[in-house]
Amino acid sequence: MRATVIHGPNDIRIEDVPDARIQQPTDAVVRVVNACICGSDLWAYRGVASREAGQRIGHEFLGVVEEVGPQVRGFKAGDFVVAPFVWSDGTCDFCREGLQTSCPHGGFWGQVGSDGGQGEAVRVPFADGTLVQLPKEAAGDEKLLPGLLSLSDVMATGHHAAVSAGVTPGSTVAVVGDGAVGLCGVLAAHRLGAGRIIALGRHQVRTDIARKFGATDVVAERGEDAIEKVKELTGGQGAHAVLEAVGTEESMRTAISIARDGGAVGYVGVPHGGSAGVDIGQMFGRNVQLRGGVAPARAYIPELLPDVLSGKIDPGLVFDRTVDLDGVPEGYRAMDNRSALKVRISF
């Protein structure tokens, strides 16, 4: 089979790799229908996050079950499924509590020795604990596929940011980051009933999506100016809930600064660099909470799925380009130079 492989910074290739196959009785093999490229894949692409040469990549996919191991109970060949961006056993304390990202038997697609999502097929460990069933008729629905695919990571992660930041009906929310996760954060905050949603971003294509997703205000300024602007918009107090969807020192600093006293920053941007901008002195005096982390997408998919299927939310709008497998290297380039927001891979 063919799959995406990373050989080093800026070196993404499509190669022949060993076929995905059942190795454990709890495995399934999923033939990928759609996958995509994540903003966090760019950290590897840019060489900021290190990868072994030849490592597989991609952690978001949906597809059709091709084969299941003898101990798999909930799935059979032909099922249409979506995978969250980590696998998990479904039976441990953490899985039962809905924090599948802390499953001691869990792992991340594309980690050394595993298949990545950006390939023709994927061996799925602990299929019963990991996969989520989708309606079969959705498999051919080009309108639905992007939204369903987003549940794998980006929409679940935006939702995690909103939940972690404590978005409640009527609350004032600010979202730092106009990437696909930030935009899904806007959508998640809107879905949770936020009264006002301030999106920080300066790229009109993106802020237009933010407005479609429910943003009531857009702040194009950055740094100190952005902080001042958000304060101005909130009567000097800041936002009850701030979603941090970037992961840089500057974005975290901004997020903490624009949180209202007693409010929370829900951070889902993978932290890169130093103290990550956490100013504990400022947090202490103002009782600003810091919550979030890697999103337990597996816990959120069942909650979000009905709203995607019904059309109540359409997170699929974050995809603005579709490529085939051979187009993946160009997809990375497009996301890296920000000419694409998020690239879908259709097999």
Added chain:
Amino acid sequence: MRATVIHGPNDIRIEDVPDARIQQPTDAVVRVVNACICGSDLWAYRGVASREAGQRIGHEFLGVVEEVGPQVRGFKAGDFVVAPFVWSDGTCDFCREGLQTSCPHGGFWGQVGSDGGQGEAVRVPFADGTLVQLPKEAAGDEKLLPGLLSLSDVMATGHHAAVSAGVTPGSTVAVVGDGAVGLCGVLAAHRLGAGRIIALGRHQVRTDIARKFGATDVVAERGEDAIEKVKELTGGQGAHAVLEAVGTEESMRTAISIARDGGAVGYVGVPHGGSAGVDIGQMFGRNVQLRGGVAPARAYIPELLPDVLSGKIDPGLVFDRTVDLDGVPEGYRAMDNRSALKVRISF
């Protein structure tokens, strides 16, 4: 009148100062019955936190109302009252929400231009918003006074740590710090129904109090060894709720490390130094939350007071020495060299 004044590191004096008097119509003057020395006063004493030479000090006191301004409605001369460690107007958004520490008209006893708690009398701004009524008969009850005094800061702060860390009935709690706040954190966690309370501390006098307050386990190790020990006691998982009551980089690092994935660190130790030990990378992958800050004691006193009056909790046990006003400099020395846990000042 006479009051405690700080002139510089290790230079605490008792001096004649101008009498406390009504300056605003919302003021009250309180004749101090009991005050105390706080662990955070030691930061000033040691020169880590800077103070102007001649600045007043002390932020914990209870006493008898001597006089009220014409706009004070809830108090009259002769009332017995306790003051939280910040004053607040009682009418702003934050005060109404119970985050009086963020009151825009609030302030901290002993800040430049204000009276400190460690003096014979205190001018109390916004008396209606700040003070809490105590039963008159308690004023002469030497058994009750220490517990009532603790509501001013140390018990309210321990409670804030427990609430911020998300202590729930049956949960496993760890408390970093065996100072008076940490011990009150143990008591607060016990009061909130924690199933297991692991106190980290190595001074037997203190850990004995921790056990009296409800600690089920004591860990004397520090740093990596402490982390290992707590993990061992919790089946490798760590504590659902961690109370951080020190404020150093090492204590924060320990606190985050011993939190169970998905759990929270409730930090109330005033942060001192650098990144304050916040390892965002570790927090991210494990969804460890960081909550807390300066405790809104004014919000908590009404909740905690009945349990102190009924004897259900006796946080007054953290006081192991009582001095008169002239004994205050010696009280600082004793707390600084750890020969006293917490010093009460009886007027």
